[in-house]
Amino acid sequence: MKNIDWGSLKFAYTKTDAVIYSLYKDGKWSSPIVSEDFNLPLNCYAGVYHYGSSCFEGLKAFRGVDGKIRLFRPDQNAKRMQTSAKFLDMAYPSEELFIQMCIMSVQANSEYIPPVDSSASLYLRPLLMGINPQLGIRSSDEAMFIIMASPVGTYSGDLSLVPGKAVIGRNYDRAAHQGSGGVKIGANYAQSLHPYNLAHNQGYRELLFVDSKTNSMIEEFGSSNFFAIKNNTYITPSSPSVLPSITNACLRTVAEDMGLKVERRDIPVEELAEFEEVNSCGTAVVITPICSIDDKQILENPEVQHHYTFGDGTHCGPISEKLYNQIIGIQKGKIEDKYGWNIFVDCK
Ligand SMILES: Cc1ncc(COP(=O)(O)O)c(C=O)c1O
Structure with a gap:
């Protein structure tokens, strides 16, 4: 090594x-x-x-x-x-x-x-x-x-479960309504470079996109999916312009195994006010908790239309942490891989 x-x-x-x-x-x-x-x-x-x-x-x-x-x-x-x-x-x-x-x-x-x-x-x-x-x-x-x-390592260094701040900039779309959002082509990422820079320069870790047709439904972060927890339910957007995340699919399976209800549906931005836990999920970020989301009409401008907060701002929510431990546990052989998700590789 x-x-x-x-x-x-x-x-x-x-x-x-x-x-x-x-x-x-x-x-x-x-x-x-x-x-x-x-x-x-x-x-x-x-x-x-x-x-x-x-x-x-x-x-x-x-x-x-x-x-x-x-x-x-x-x-x-x-x-x-x-x-x-x-x-x-x-x-x-x-x-x-x-x-x-x-x-x-x-x-x-x-x-x-x-x-x-x-x-x-x-x-x-x-x-x-x-x-x-x-x-x-x-x-x-x-x-x-x-x-x-x-x-x-993880996005935030060694601490995988440190919550971060996110922002919605309604004047930027990630993917067109009938476009390429559901596939993983380089062009999608080129489109998000500039708004990402704007968000990072304002101190946000994540940029959350809404749908480009109605500009009102939550889609996903620039390089990860969105999921939230409310009333023991795992809620994640269902949209053809969201990338079908493999991590999100695994989490839905694990969530059901843990006794949570799972909903894939439209999520209006205003519903953020009702969520107990909010996270981004994906291979790179695993699960990264989001402690607040600012909803901005114009990303470049300082005005924030709505400020939503989740949890205590410093810790991952308890349900999300359990989900995280399950996934990591399966990936590292600590928890039984009952769905056969891992492939073993012989290394000398
Ligand atoms: C736009 C976008 N959404 C979601 C994901 C998460 O997908 P996965 O869990 O398959 O890594 C990624 C990363 O691949 C991504 O780039």
């Missing part, structure tokens, strides 16, 4: 040993290649540079209490990447190739899998991009599928 201060890792890039890639040309994928060179030569006319023909995924590998290495639900990421690639009319790796290359990446970078007692993990970033030289606007015929790996 590398000599890294695991506790000080944030959700940021750390150089590792290898990337794994495969190239798609003339209707087939090449055998995966292990490369120590991360500066891959791409033609500057590649579609990815001009027309955003790219989609990506994020998943994590963990060292378990039994010393075994677990990869969490890579089949779900493979399926979601297929949906994203279909949206872009691009070739995509089979589920088998996707999982095979994730395993190869964990094995090639196994020295960077954090110890079980740290809150860090090995994050895998599968990326699919259009690489054939082109000038006109059309989908890419040739593609590169690559798996990168980096050890990461």
Whole structure:
């Protein structure tokens, strides 16, 4: 294992040993290649540079209490990447190739899998991009599928359950009503860069988007889903422009197992006043509690139309903390994985 201060890792890039890639040309994928060179030569006319023909995924590998290495639900990421690639009319790796290359990446970078007692993990970033030289606007015929790996901590450093402040800026949309919000393409994130900078510069950790059609229903944060707890019920938005989060799906299952009611439905912004606990959830953030949400008509302006608060402002809500412990427990082999979510990876 590398000599890294695991506790000080944030959700940021750390150089590792290898990337794994495969190239798609003339209707087939090449055998995966292990490369120590991360500066891959791409033609500057590649579609990815001009027309955003790219989609990506994020998943994590963990060292378990039994010393075994677990990869969490890579089949779900493979399926979601297929949906994203279909949206872009691009070739995509089979589920088998996707999982095979994730395993190869964990094995090639196994020295960077954090110890079980740290809150860090090995994050895998599968990326699919259009690489054939082109000038006109059309989908890419040739593609590169690559798996990168980096050890990461949580967004807030070592403390995974420190509540943060969020803001709604009603003058910015994440995804169009009939657009690409439900798939994980690079273009969605380009759209959120500027409003995110505005929010961060005002001291907010998170930016919460509302739906672009009525500008009134909660959708999701820029890189994670929204869920709330009210009257022993787990409530999360149901919208085709929200990314179907794998973490959120797991949490709904775990919540039902814990005896909570689960509701997926429209959530008007005003309902924030009734929630006992509010969180963002996703692979990167796991569960990150939100202690307050400011609702702003214009993100750039100082005026706040409504200020909502949740819990005591310093601790995660009790139900959310139980959900967090269940998920982390399954990922680290402390709690029985009764749904078979983990894949074991043999590392030397
Ligand atoms: C916009 C958005 N929503 C939600 C999520 C959470 O999804 P998952 O739980 O599959 O990581 C992510 C991260 O992938 C995301 O980028």
